[in-house]
Amino acid sequence: MAFYLGRKAIRKVPGAVIKAAPLPEPELIEGFGARGTVGELCEKAGFRSVLVVTDQTLYGLGLHEKVTASLEAHGIPCALFHEIDSEPTVRIVDAGRRAATACGADCIVALGGGSVLDSGKIIAAGAKHPNAPIKHYLHKFAFANHGTLPMINIPSTAGTGAECTVGAVVKNKHGAKSSTVIIGMEVPYVILDSELLIGAPQSVTTWCAIDALSHGLEGLLADVDSSEEDIEKSRACVKLVLENLPVLLQDPKNVEARQATLLAAHYGGNAINTQLAGYVHAFAHSIGALYHIPHGKAIAWCLVPIVEAQENIRYEQLRDLAVYCGLAHETEPADSAADKMIVALRRLLVQCGLENGCRHLLPEDFDKLTGMIDADSINYSPSRTFTDAEIRMLLDQIRRGY
């Protein structure tokens, strides 16, 4: 019992910490092909040398060319670092920092998914202080005392919201994933360019969008005081995915729907910064790590059981969200409106083709997973703290489906 109460108390800490951290407030540039404006933005901001950071896949597809051409057209020298892979290591990130220093970069343009954007954050922090060991930026909280190099972030997936989040994950020298919150990150611009997403595989589109929706939804359910603006963004995140993911399942080249999911993911990133994630992420991180399931797919399996388990103490938030999404009327009782929200989530997951029940989950792993979930959930401020027995029950529910 003491351990349970201790965990419950500790979960108040992350909510208090995020309130004190300065957050980036980027100007949003949106549109098909919008990354071609990067030269103009850099010229306007007075940047004189830029390092473009991307991954091997985007580089191979030539998707960086519109960025470098735009910089060249505005007379801004740029160098390219395209060594990032899906699980970047501290060695690769340090090479990126050296590339930034070598070209005298005063701006980092990060073009890619979560791993590129996260690597770009550490490169931007490290390049500002080139004599500090790079491991300084892999601590739990990395204070960039004099800021970071300014970043222009261009996400190539609509899911993580990493273009505005202050967290970064890279592998340390022991091969373990190290999660860092960079305090003092500077991101003057974020470019949401749907052209980068048009050819994405359907599974990437689908599960990234579900991940984004979960960021917004978990933010609304978190035990954190939120501003009206942040609540509005988190609600919009959920609504945009509910409305536009079904469109993309039928018509993957729909530009408006692509832009809408990019915006949803961006709002989801705001939710992570200001409201934190919750148990859906704690379960999905643990299940995903143990069975090597992609993050968004693991989120999809965990989403409804975990939200349902918090429903009885978050009726009001779910009711307000259902009304915002046009699923319920304002005068409807909170419990039935909240149920409509959950029905809509379940319907969306069926449309996405999610298998009913996560058969990867093995009951003999439940004790190990419970420990992992307990440990990961310390990072969040969920609306209630589950006991170990409840966690095991939820794991069984996720395994069996409905």
Ligand SMILES: [Fe+2]
């Ligand atoms: Fe996520």
